[in-house]
Amino acid sequence: MATGSQSKVGRNPMRQAKRTTGHSEQHIVNSAVPSAPRESIDNLATSSQYTVSTELIEVEEHDSLSEQEISSWAPLKLTARGGRPGAYTPPLRQKSSDGNTSRNETKKEIQEDDEATLRELLISLQKQVTVMSMNLSAKLDELQRGDRHLETTVALCEIRTQLQELTKSVESCQSEVSEVKRDMVAIKHELDTVQQVKEEIEELREYVDRLEEHTQRRKLRLLEQGLTAFLSYAIFAAVLGMLQFGYNTGVINAPQSNIEYFIKDVYKSRYAEDLPEEIVKTLYSVAVSIFAIGGMIGGFGGGIVANKFGRKGGLLLNNILGVAGGCLMWCTKVANSYEMLFFGRFIMGVNCGLNTSLVPMYISEISPLNLRGGLGTINQLAVTVGLLISQVLGIEQILGTSEGWPLLLGLAVVPALMQLLLLPVCPESPRYLLITKQWEEEARRALRRLRASNQVEEDIEEMRAEERAQQAESSISMLELICSPTLRAPLIIGIVMQLSQQLSGINAVFYYSTDLFESSGLSPESAKFATIGIGCIMVIMTLISIPLMDRMGRRTLHLYGLGGMFIFSIFITISFLIKEMIDWMSYLSVVSTLFFVQFFAMGPGSIPWMITAELFSQGPRPAAMSIAVLVNWIANFLVGIVFPSMKSYLDNYTFLPFSAFLALFWTFTYKKVPETKNKTFEEILALFRKENESEGENNTPSTVPPQQESNNVSDTKL
Numbered sequence: 215m216a217t218g219s220q221s222k223v224g225r226n227p228m229r230q231a232k233r234t235t236g237h238s239e240q241h242i243v244n245s246a247v248p249s250a251p252r253e254s255i256d257n258l259a260t261s262s263q264y265t266v267s268t269e270l271i272e273v274e275e276h277d278s279l280s281e282q283e284i285s286s287w288a289p290l291k292l293t294a295r296g297g298r299p300g301a302y303t304p305p306l307r308q309k310s311s312d313g314n315t316s317r318n319e320t321k322k323e324i325q326e327d328d329e330a331t332l333r334e335l336l337i338s339l340q341k342q343v344t345v346m347s348m349n350l351s352a353k354l355d356e357l358q359r360g361d362r363h364l365e366t367t368v369a370l371c372e373i374r375t376q377l378q379e380l381t382k383s384v385e386s387c388q389s390e391v392s393e394v395k396r397d398m399v400a401i402k403h404e405l406d407t408v409q410q411v412k413e414e415i416e417e418l419r420e421y422v423d424r425l426e427e428h429t430q431r432r433k434l435r436l437l438e439q440g441l442t443a444f445l446s447y448a449i450f451a452a453v454l455g456m457l458q459f460g461y462n463t464g465v466i467n468a469p470q471s472n473i474e475y476f477i478k479d480v481y482k483s484r485y486a487e488d489l490p491e492e493i494v495k496t497l498y499s500v501a502v503s504i505f506a507i508g509g510m511i512g513g514f515g516g517g518i519v520a521n522k523f524g525r526k527g528g529l530l531l532n533n534i535l536g537v538a539g540g541c542l543m544w545c546t547k548v549a550n551s552y553e554m555l556f557f558g559r560f561i562m563g564v565n566c567g568l569n570t571s572l573v574p575m576y577i578s579e580i581s582p583l584n585l586r587g588g589l590g591t592i593n594q595l596a597v598t599v600g601l602l603i604s605q606v607l608g609i610e611q612i613l614g615t616s617e618g619w620p621l622l623l624g625l626a627v628v629p630a631l632m633q634l635l636l637l638p639v640c641p642e643s644p645r646y647l648l649i650t651k652q653w654e655e656e657a658r659r660a661l662r663r664l665r666a667s668n669q670v671e672e673d674i675e676e677m678r679a680e681e682r683a684q685q686a687e688s689s690i691s692m693l694e695l696i697c698s699p700t701l702r703a704p705l706i707i708g709i710v711m712q713l714s715q716q717l718s719g720i721n722a723v724f725y726y727s728t729d730l731f732e733s734s735g736l737s738p739e740s741a742k743f744a745t746i747g748i749g750c751i752m753v754i755m756t757l758i759s760i761p762l763m764d765r766m767g768r769r770t771l772h773l774y775g776l777g778g779m780f781i782f783s784i785f786i787t788i789s790f791l792i793k794e795m796i797d798w799m800s801y802l803s804v805v806s807t808l809f810f811v812q813f814f815a816m817g818p819g820s821i822p823w824m825i826t827a828e829l830f831s832q833g834p835r836p837a838a839m840s841i842a843v844l845v846n847w848i849a850n851f852l853v854g855i856v857f858p859s860m861k862s863y864l865d866n867y868t869f870l871p872f873s874a875f876l877a878l879f880w881t882f883t884y885k886k887v888p889e890t891k892n893k894t895f896e897e898i899l900a901l902f903r904k905e906n907e908s909e910g911e912n913n914t915p916s917t918v919p920p921q922q923e924s925n926n927v928s929d930t931k932l
């Protein structure tokens with residue numbers, strides 16, 4: 215307030231006049247110049263009364279301004295001068311420092327008080343000037359009528375000058391008022407803009423809320439979808455491929471001695487000499503393992519086939535290999551050629567490798583979200599059924615004879631022919647049609663048939679969302695997949711899950727269970743039945759795990775599975791170690807093996823197949839499946855090859871390396887594997903993308919400290 219006053223003093227023409235006059239003049243000025251107007255301008259805002267008092271002029275203005283009018287000047291000075299000496303600071307410039315509160319206060323002050331106050335100030339100033347002029351004119355007349363003519367004239371001149379200055383002062387005041395007015399308009403404009411932005415933000419928030427609600431509703435509807443007859447049919451037709459895999463895995467075990475005799479016979483009939491026993495064993499192991507080599511090739515090529523011919527298309531074509539492989543093995547004896555057996559096994563391997571890639575992909579892509587886990591487990595159920603069928607058919611009473619074994623191997627044509635018959639009426643994967651091929655109408659038609667409903671828009675929307683989410687990484691090649699930082703984590707998880715299935719030692723049990731049981735004290739007959747018992751347990755437990763998959767979640771079941779396998783692998787070792795001392799310990803090994811297999815069926819048997827397909831969106835899924843399936847087949851092959859040597863080197867400790875692997879895989883699953891249950895492919899993708907972004911932000915190394923909560927995004931860091 216004082217500053218405001220001072221600023222005015224500097225510009226006050228009356229003060230200037232006072233400073234430039236001499237002593238005698240000073241008297242004249244003092245006596246002639248009306249001090250009250252000068253004071254009234256200086257103290258305009260603070261004075262509650264206005265008095266003109268000189269020797270010559272006495273103007274009482276007290277009555278002309280009300281108390282209210284005067285007190286209302288104070289806020290005007292405050293806002294108009296802004297506390298900066300000699301310069302007017304518009305309130306507009308204060309807004310940034312004071313924020314919203316100051317803006318609102320300023321707005322209130324200006325809008326409610328200042329406008330009226332400024333107007334009143336102007337009016338009162340004009341009034342004062344008018345009153346003063348009138349008073350002065352009256353006094354002038356009075357003086358002109360008097361004798362002191364000369365002094366009066368001088369005084370009058372001074373008064374006139376002062377009056378002019380006063381007028382100027384009023385004018386400058388007016389211009390300040392207009393300035394304030396202009397600022398007020400600007401502030402109002404700015405406040406309007408702020409209001410507008412506020413409204414826009416509010417609208418956007420509402421839009422986001424609506425969108426979230428819509429996504430939630432869509433997901434709920436997706437979770438309500440049921441299993442239709444046609445979907446069951448399509449799944450049955452597709453999993454025949456996995457049954458084929460199980461059958462060919464198990465079929466070679468039972469007729470081992472028959473096949474070895476056949477190899478010897480062929481050799482003798484060709485070269486008229488006996489083949490050494492070791493070479494016979496080696497040739498038999500070629501017949502066994504060449505299947506896994508074919509599996510690696512087929513598994514690796516699965517991604518290319520899936521993209522080129524589609525999932526269903528690829529499966530149909532693959533059956534040509536199935537029929538060809540089956541026929542070759544069937545005709546082996548008639549053709550008197552073990553080479554034919556090897557070739558047939560190799561072709562069957564390629565066929566099964568392709569199946570392990572194409573079937574889980576097709577099933578996960580046609581399944582409704584809420585059934586994806588359960589239906590994914592059907593893959594492994596088919597494998598176990600295939601294995602059991604081969605074990606049962608392989609007993610001596612059925613086809614496990616020197617005459618029956620070619621047919622036993624040749625029966626592999628049955629699943630292939632059945633699939634050729636059943637699959638053509640099934641639709642192609644709608645995801646493949648929509649996302650890969652961009653054939654929306656065909657995708658809609660396929661979905662309508664699978665869901666037995668015309669309401670398929672939720673599925674279409676969900677697929678579109680997946681497509682949008684993966685846009686940045688569409689059409690991924692294997693090299694791009696390996697190099698992509700976003701996909702690295704799911705790829706490593708997919709690979710480790712496959713390794714956890716094979717390096718758990720399951721095939722050590724499957725390929726060598728009869729042998730194992732015999733060496734732990736069972737008779738050959740009992741050992742064979744114990745092996746069949748294992749096959750049955752496997753089928754039953756896999757069946758039991760189907761409803762659990764979408765209730766307990768993949769991660770939980772995998773952890774239970776690996777944990778149980780770890781415990782019973784230790785029991786197997788213990789039973790081996792003390793079987794010499796305690797007789798009934800051989801039964802402990804059988805029971806432990808049964809439990810070991812039971813825990814395998816609970817999770818590690820089926821989850822790796824489905825989770826690999828779940829961890830990736832449409833673009834990188836085929837390439838990821840290829841790599842993961844290849845790893846599975848390599849590990850499968852290695853266990854098959856290495857286990858006999860392991861057995862002779864480690865003896866009773868043969869299962870210990872598997873125990874160590876199981877502990878390792880359990881820890882990995884606990885720390886890194888996210889839950890995919892009831893998550894859309896888009897959500898799973900977002901999970902890894904978010905994790906990758908936060909990794910980028912934190913600039914942390916790729917291995918992160920352990921996290922407690924599995925479902926947490928950061929759990930997926932690798």
Ligand SMILES: OC[C@H]1O[C@](O)(CO)[C@@H](O)[C@@H]1O
Nearest residue numbers: 463597598715721724819850
């Ligand atoms: O059921 C046991 C079988 O399952 C697989 O792990 C495939 O899932 C095979 O390698 C194994 O022989």
